[in-house]
Amino acid sequence: MYKTHFGLREVPFSITPDTSFFFNCPHAQEALNTLLVAAKNGEGFIKITGEVGTGKTLLCRKFMASVGPQFVTAYIPNPYLEPRTLMLALADELEITLEKDVDQHHLLKAITHRLISLAVQNKKVVLCLDEAQAIPVESLEALRLLTNLETQKRKLLQIVLFGQPELNTNLQLTSIRQLAQRITFQYHLGPLKRDDLEYYIAHRLRIAGFKGARLFTPAAIRRLYSASGGVPRLVNILAHKALMLSYGQGKHQVTRRHVADAAADTVKEKPSAWPWLAAALVLAAASGLTWALRT
Secondary structure, three states, rough: OOOOOOOOOOOOOOOOOHHHHOOOOOOHHHHHHHHHHHHHHOOEEEEEEEEEEOOOOHHHHHHHHHHHOOOEEEEEEOOOOOOHHHHHHHHHOOOOOOOOOOHHHHHHHHHHHHHHHHHOOOOHHHEEEEOOOOOOOOHHHHHHHOOOOOOOOEEEOOEEEEOOOOOHHHOOHHHHHHHHHOEEEEEEEOOOOHHHHHHHHHHHHHOOOOOOOOEEEEHHHHHHHHHOOHHHHHHHHHHHHHHHHHHHOOOOOOOOHHHHHHHHHHOOEEEOHHHHHHHHHHHHHOOOOOOOOOO
């Protein structure tokens, strides 16, 4: 791809939630601090919301990597599960050995026993549920009942819900009002602000190994913000495509034009096959550049 051309060790704008690229801008750091404080306080439910692409999964993984050895973390990325299956997923995360075809009573008993055992070891258990807006109402109620388990001093299980704003609508249902009342810490994760975007770009390039001067021109940064609205996932997609375009033309800097062309293909979702990018790469190859295009 373009890594050697720009002096990079790895691709800087992947949409994979790699915690080494976590950017601690004010709102992301506030969200992380909220999670860490809430977890240490032993609260039952914690809620993080944000629009699509604002970095909830990356925040979740950064949180789990930051809580320390006194915590046992369980992670369920797709909680669109009926109550029993959700409990089985939790048991699996807690490394509980179950009998084949275990019934509901013994399943809950095994989970409770494991939570008590960890509490005796002074371990706190945190269950992180990504895409929590997809959890069925019945499963949310089952989770609430699990948080009833407690010692005289603290809950045996803390639950962090990471979800899109639709999660707030779900929690307004009368049938699960008791759960909503137990959410004592919450944070809404917004997009990057304009002043943060240039630092975000520089941060990811530095982590990826870039040691040169400015790679994205000021005009490219402005166009990147206007096209993405500061949503990190869109920023990454556009920046990645703009780097591909710059590389394909044999350039060593990303300009406004590169970002504009990337945005035209991405944001408007044109059904194109990037013919102009292919042509640029052919010209680059003909002039002696070595490349391998991988989307």
